[in-house]
Amino acid sequence: MLAIRRAQRRFGRRVIFADLDLDVPVGARLFLGGSNGSGKTTLLRCLSGTLTLSAGQATVGGHPVGSLPARRLTGVCLAPEQGLYEKLSARENLALIARLRLPRRAVGPAVATMEQELDLTGYATLPMERCSAGMRARVSIARSLVAGPALLLLDEPGRSLDDRARLLLWEALGRRPEMTCVIASHDADDRRRCDSAVTLAVAP
Structure with a gap:
């Protein structure tokens, strides 16, 4: 599902990562580890298409x-508490993405499924600007899943989630065994739930 060959990203003279080769098969859960500044978020941004690689290909x-075509296959949650439309409700944020990627008749059921799976029903009609960081994180994750992506990119998804919300997230992923996931995290529990791990190192 995901193939990376001799990938490099730099900002000016600063190399973030280089000569990265990676294959992630369909349905795999890959844990992306490394200290702050090692390039985890930068790599996810390159894979999502919001940054370009400086060299190599993916x-x-x-x-x-x-x-x-790659964007249509990819669900992205790189800043769980950010990137939502503040004046729109949780339901409207989900529906906006669903309408871009799903047939019209599938939008309502897809949104309702995510509201149930991540327990958004209690505040589904509230504007995002009135929601807590934990609520917003749930909505961001739901938005990344609502269109049924083949590849899901998550950056520190549990940062603002309580224990129950983290469990709901992993239960949602478990219902989608065919979906490939790349999860950047510092959390040991996230690591245990993944099939394999890659650790990025801070470039010298």
């Missing part, structure tokens, strides 16, 4: 990252 389902 594909999602055989499509170059950043291309429209």
